[in-house]
Amino acid sequence: MNAIAPVAAVGRAPSLQAVGMTKIFGPLVALDDVSINVPAGAFHALLGENGAGKSTLVKSIMGFYAADKGQVLLDGKEVAIRTPRDARANGIGMVYQHFTLVPCLTAAENLVISRADAPAVIDWRKEKKALAQFMETMPFRVPLDAQVSALSAGEKQKLEILKLLYLDQRFMILDEPTSVLTPGEADEVLGLLGDMASRKEITVLMISHKFREVKAFCDGFTVLRRGRFTGSGDAQTATVAEMSQMMIGDTEIRERAQRRQHNDKKEMLELAGLFADHAEGGNAIEAVNLKVHAGEIVGIAGVSGNGQSALVEALAGQRALSDGAIRIRGQNFFPTRGDFDRYKVFGLPEEPLKNATVPRMSVAENIAFRSFDKPPVAKFGWWMSPGPLRIKAEELIARYRVKTTSPDAPIETLSGGNVQRAVLARELSGDVDVLIVANPCFGLDFASVSEIRSQIMEQRNRGAAVLLVSEDLDEILELADRVAVMSGGTITYVSKIEDTDRNTIGQHMAGH
Amino acid sequence: MTVASPSVPIHRATSVRTLKLAEAIFVPVVALIASALIFSLFLLVIGQSPLDFFALIWTGGFGSSFSLQQSLQRAAPLILTGLAFAIPARIGLTIIGAEGALVLGGLSAAAMAIPLVSGGAPVPITWIFMALAAMAASGFWIGLAGWLRHYRGVNETISSLLLSYIAIAIMNFFVEGALRDPASANKPSTMPIGDAYRIGAIPGTDVHWGFAAGILAAIALWVLMSRTTFGFAARMTGGNVRAAQAQGLPVGFLMVTCCVIAGACAGLAGFFEVAAIHGQANASLVAGYGFTGILVAFLARHNPLMVIPIAILFGALAAAGGLVQRRMGMPDATVLVLQGIIFVVLLASDTLYGRIKFFQADLRGDRT
Amino acid sequence: MSHINLSRRSLLKAGAAGLAAAALPVGWAQAQSPLTIGTVYVGPRDDFGWNQAHSVAMEILKKVPGVTVIEEENVAETDAVSQSMESMINLDGANLILATSFGYYSPFVVELAKKYPDVEFRHAAPLWTDADPANAGSYFCYLNQAHYVDGVAAGAASPSGKLGFVAAKPIPSVLSNINSFLLGARKTNPNATVQVIFTGEWSMPVREAEATNALVDAGCDVITCHVDGPKVVVETAEGRGVKTCGHNASQAPLAPNGFITGAEYKWATIYSMYADLLAKGEPLPNFVAGGYHNDMIQNTPYGAGATPEAIAAADAAIADLVAKKPIYVGPLKDNAGNVVIEGEMDNYDPVLDGMSYLLEGVVGSIT
Known part of the structure; x- marks a missing residue:
């Protein structure tokens, strides 16, 4: 990181103001008279819960949406941005939550084809030379000749940022840029951006959920809630409590369930030498050994893509095991409907709409997935009565406060939090012995998150064995009794939560 | 667990269901009217009168008891082949092999009839055995496509189409070889079952019993898909196979079973073609009913009950198509153009579901 | 429904290809009722083959005064052909049906001939026998x-x-x-x-x-x-x-x-013979076959x-x-x-x- 940015770049960072932005989708006011001010060379955080309007705001600035009202000023001058092409022409670029690189091309090829004026026939020798010169001026490097699919997540994210610089887009909008990175990688990338911003080479507007990052790297922040501006300030002087108050407002948060001590710790769930194949050859998971006791939450931490989802799929019966055994109370368990019921195994998969529901079926039907083939819904084991199904659904919808216009509404019309509540109602309303949970709060709002976490804790306190797979380290630190780290498809580290800390876990996540 | 009263009253359930039903009727009707308008433009361009055309369609399809019976008769195999596409579609499989399954079913029925007829078996027994042979052979055939899909990862659309060609080749092989009636010199066929063993018309009509069988099958399969645990599990699998797996459902069994049911429907159609129409199996069994059934099922949105009126509509179009040819001197392809337009417009209209404000209960007021 | 009342006794054995008619009852010409001929083809009429050969010859019949020819193409050898023929009879009043494809005969033409004894059916293959209905018949050329x-x-x-x-x-x-x-x-x-x-x-x-x-x-x-x-x-x-x-x-x-x-083929020979007989009110032969000697092929x-x-x-x-x-x-x-x-x-x-x-x-x- 010794390369010195060219003199020309210094001071080229633009300032951006958006004034009175309003965007209405049908009956929903997604953005209501929101203004934001990002000075030149700032590293500005945009905070808010899911659905607060952050994405709508940046998409309106980028020209994906046409705002119904409001204007965008760049360096104090009003600019008309109607399409993403206009944004690009004005030097505004965006890094998305998910990579937009072409995996089968090299880094250099990805850079060249990203240009709006990329020629039909590319003179690679000339382009390579120009790229090499460009890289000389950059504060960080990415192996240009490597195929993108071979790069690490951190390198890919750097390449995304390089792409913006290569296109000379000096106002950068980053949408949760660190969600796919290890804590170490995240700190490195954000640190580099912070340095460039402080040299006034770029201006950054970052959407984030992570207060730690905001406190560590940002200078200013703006908070939205329910489509409205609720506050802004200096990220260094404001406290986390103040910022979260702006985000969640006065929403009442349920009290977190207390952790109860269990003395009699029976072994409940055992994963014995699990192997499963990867779709592209090799093992997705190999030799996974783990035990979970009754009344215990074991958290599995790891960077996305290290076999956690394959493990969850294997436990849920979505992926075949090539070797090993799952045992519950010492008995072999197979992920069939019979065994799920016999051993009282329940699950909260990640992205419930995708993994735990049938989007087009009604809320009532989705709630009946565990019970549709048992009395009182099913008679003789095959004839279904709509009456009992409905009564049960109405009861659970009320008990778990699932907001829906009708039990007959397709579940896809519900918000993320309510889909998750419907799944909780289905999976946790009975007697649970083993609970498999994967990223249960991903993409949910603050109130839902705390509610769901307390429900998981409640199951633990009742004596269930809980396996919690999460990419959110904070979640694991908050809930788990023991933590295991998954890296390269296997478990590399297990520790009681009180015997470890964030740094140690982070190092194991990074594969050290 | 804190028990709270529901934050939104749920007494609107009935109205949501009514609205859904109204939408399910309104959208296809609008699509049919739009197709008729587009087709009218086409007719005007080629210098024909749309009024005459639709008047003839009415006359030929529904205008008299005779026309209506013709439409119903033509609808008979289409109901069954439509079901053969619709049932696997409910579990997420695109099976387009009903044509071959029908042919194989017809061949099996005719082959089963040979010993029974020559042995003088009672007529109803013969029919039952012929129908069972047809349904078993075709059920196995389409079941194979489902099995290949689940256990070997072979795309079921491709495999069912290829199996369809193989079935037709098998029929030709036997009809021109081992099962050939020596008297059928210039058109190789199996031994005729004879008039005594032919299935006749529903009393008082010219429509053969295959139509009644189709209606019964459609009702039975509607009950199966919407009122039984099997149907519920199949719809779960079709809607989201990952969720179905996570619920421990036997996804492979469900898929193969749906395919077997589909094959049995096509086989039953083949049985009626042999027992009620041809009296023997020959190349005439390859009549395209299997492929028309795909359109029927699509337009019925894979609802077994909706298959019935759509099949009758297609039967009427086919019945009236001849009249249009004869009276207006237009080529046979004209009605195909209309069918094509209906198909495309109805597919396009699929995107209308959930978009028309009138039919939407206020589902999105709960954004948090 | 007009009564063509053609004789059904004029059976002519294969090879004889007789054009004579045995009886001269009161026929269509005298009754002055319209004659409608319905023709079904198995494929398109412009196929450079079998169907085109028939379609070209059909033009001869269209020129006969008082005769209406209605045609339907791409009719499969299934009950579709029964339906087309029946529709011609019921909706268009056809009283002579020319079924031009081999597979139309059994069971479709035979069954319809039994059902509609007042309509004449002629089929283009040598399949008619004494046992079949008298209002059906065959015509065929030795190509x-x-x-x-x-x-x-x-x-x-x-x-x-x-x-x-x-x-x-x-x-x-x-x-x-x-x-x-x-x-x-x-x-x-x-x-x-x-x-x-x-x-x-x-x-x-x-x-x-x-x-x-x-x-x-x-x-x-x-x-x-x-x-x-x-x-x-x-x-x-x-x-x-x-x-x-x-x-x-x-x-x-x-x-x-x-x-x-x-x-x-020279179907025109047969069709114009049919047209002549019909114009004179004479019955159609049940079986017509021939080759070069009676100008039925070329x-x-x-x-x-x-x-x-x-x-x-x-x-x-x-x-x-x-x-x-x-x-x-x-x-x-x-x-x-x-x-x-x-x-x-x-x-x-x-x-x-x-x-x-x-x-x-x-x-x-x-x-």
Whole structure:
């Protein structure tokens, strides 16, 4: 990181103001008279819960949406941005939550084809030379000749940022840029951006959920809630409590369930030498050994893509095991409907709409997935009565406060939090012995998150064995009794939560 | 667990269901009217009168008891082949092999009839055995496509189409070889079952019993898909196979079973073609009913009950198509153009579901 | 419903092809009621083949005063044809049905004839027997005679004497055309051979093109065929620079360089005979069959591929056939060496209708 940015770049960072932005989708006011001010060379955080309007705001600035009202000023001058092409022409670029690189091309090829004026026939020798010169001026490097699919997540994210610089887009909008990175990688990338911003080479507007990052790297922040501006300030002087108050407002948060001590710790769930194949050859998971006791939450931490989802799929019966055994109370368990019921195994998969529901079926039907083939819904084991199904659904919808216009509404019309509540109602309303949970709060709002976490804790306190797979380290630190780290498809580290800390876990996540 | 009263009253359930039903009727009707308008433009361009055309369609399809019976008769195999596409579609499989399954079913029925007829078996027994042979052979055939899909990862659309060609080749092989009636010199066929063993018309009509069988099958399969645990599990699998797996459902069994049911429907159609129409199996069994059934099922949105009126509509179009040819001197392809337009417009209209404000209960007021 | 009341006693045996009518009751002409003729085709009317041959001849009937012709194409050999015919009867008032495809007869024409005794049905294949309804009937042309003439011309026009035949299915009518083609060729070139490839389907254009190419590759320099649509075969052969003989209808325009002649039906003879009888109010015969001697088949006018010797030999062969000189003169062996025909066979002998062999000189197998 010794390369010195060219003199020309210094001071080229633009300032951006958006004034009175309003965007209405049908009956929903997604953005209501929101203004934001990002000075030149700032590293500005945009905070808010899911659905607060952050994405709508940046998409309106980028020209994906046409705002119904409001204007965008760049360096104090009003600019008309109607399409993403206009944004690009004005030097505004965006890094998305998910990579937009072409995996089968090299880094250099990805850079060249990203240009709006990329020629039909590319003179690679000339382009390579120009790229090499460009890289000389950059504060960080990415192996240009490597195929993108071979790069690490951190390198890919750097390449995304390089792409913006290569296109000379000096106002950068980053949408949760660190969600796919290890804590170490995240700190490195954000640190580099912070340095460039402080040299006034770029201006950054970052959407984030992570207060730690905001406190560590940002200078200013703006908070939205329910489509409205609720506050802004200096990220260094404001406290986390103040910022979260702006985000969640006065929403009442349920009290977190207390952790109860269990003395009699029976072994409940055992994963014995699990192997499963990867779709592209090799093992997705190999030799996974783990035990979970009754009344215990074991958290599995790891960077996305290290076999956690394959493990969850294997436990849920979505992926075949090539070797090993799952045992519950010492008995072999197979992920069939019979065994799920016999051993009282329940699950909260990640992205419930995708993994735990049938989007087009009604809320009532989705709630009946565990019970549709048992009395009182099913008679003789095959004839279904709509009456009992409905009564049960109405009861659970009320008990778990699932907001829906009708039990007959397709579940896809519900918000993320309510889909998750419907799944909780289905999976946790009975007697649970083993609970498999994967990223249960991903993409949910603050109130839902705390509610769901307390429900998981409640199951633990009742004596269930809980396996919690999460990419959110904070979640694991908050809930788990023991933590295991998954890296390269296997478990590399297990520790009681009180015997470890964030740094140690982070190092194991990074594969050290 | 804190028990709270529901934050939104749920007494609107009935109205949501009514609205859904109204939408399910309104959208296809609008699509049919739009197709008729587009087709009218086409007719005007080629210098024909749309009024005459639709008047003839009415006359030929529904205008008299005779026309209506013709439409119903033509609808008979289409109901069954439509079901053969619709049932696997409910579990997420695109099976387009009903044509071959029908042919194989017809061949099996005719082959089963040979010993029974020559042995003088009672007529109803013969029919039952012929129908069972047809349904078993075709059920196995389409079941194979489902099995290949689940256990070997072979795309079921491709495999069912290829199996369809193989079935037709098998029929030709036997009809021109081992099962050939020596008297059928210039058109190789199996031994005729004879008039005594032919299935006749529903009393008082010219429509053969295959139509009644189709209606019964459609009702039975509607009950199966919407009122039984099997149907519920199949719809779960079709809607989201990952969720179905996570619920421990036997996804492979469900898929193969749906395919077997589909094959049995096509086989039953083949049985009626042999027992009620041809009296023997020959190349005439390859009549395209299997492929028309795909359109029927699509337009019925894979609802077994909706298959019935759509099949009758297609039967009427086919019945009236001849009249249009004869009276207006237009080529046979004209009605195909209309069918094509209906198909495309109805597919396009699929995107209308959930978009028309009138039919939407206020589902999105709960954004948090 | 008018009463045509045609006689059903005028049965004429195969080969006799009589045009006479036995009775003269009060008929359609006297009653002055309209006559509507409904014709069903199995394929498109412009297929360069079987359907086109019928459709062209149908124009004759359309010119008869008081006669309305209604036509329907692409009618499958399923109950679709029953329905089309029934619809013609009920909705258009048709009183004569011409069913032009082989598979229409049984059970569809037979059953409808029983159901509608006042409507006349005529079907284009020699299938009607005494046991069938009297208001049904057959008409048929012995096209193998024209294939024989093709063979005569091809034998003279082929330098190598190696001829090729693309055939659909090994059924008697096809085998008869192949064997007659061979016997014709042997007339002008005693060493001629005919190599045959069966495609197995009546219409399978890709396989027909492959078969044509295979025959050309094997050294054949004249190609002919018996498939539903000869277009592909003729065009492919022309593209490969070899000569062709046609089938069913005129394919002369498709092969400007290599076309020799072709075997064609002359349905017009039968249809105009029907029209005459109907105009006079006389009954239609139940069975009409014929060939060159009664002008029911023809050969396509000679194309550029026909040499003067070929033309002379073919004209002579036509004259022989008009004089009813036999094609099959024994002893003839099949290509497995068994004697299949001992003496002279009349060109309309029913035995020939059951032909199940390929003659010596034909390269190929029916199994």
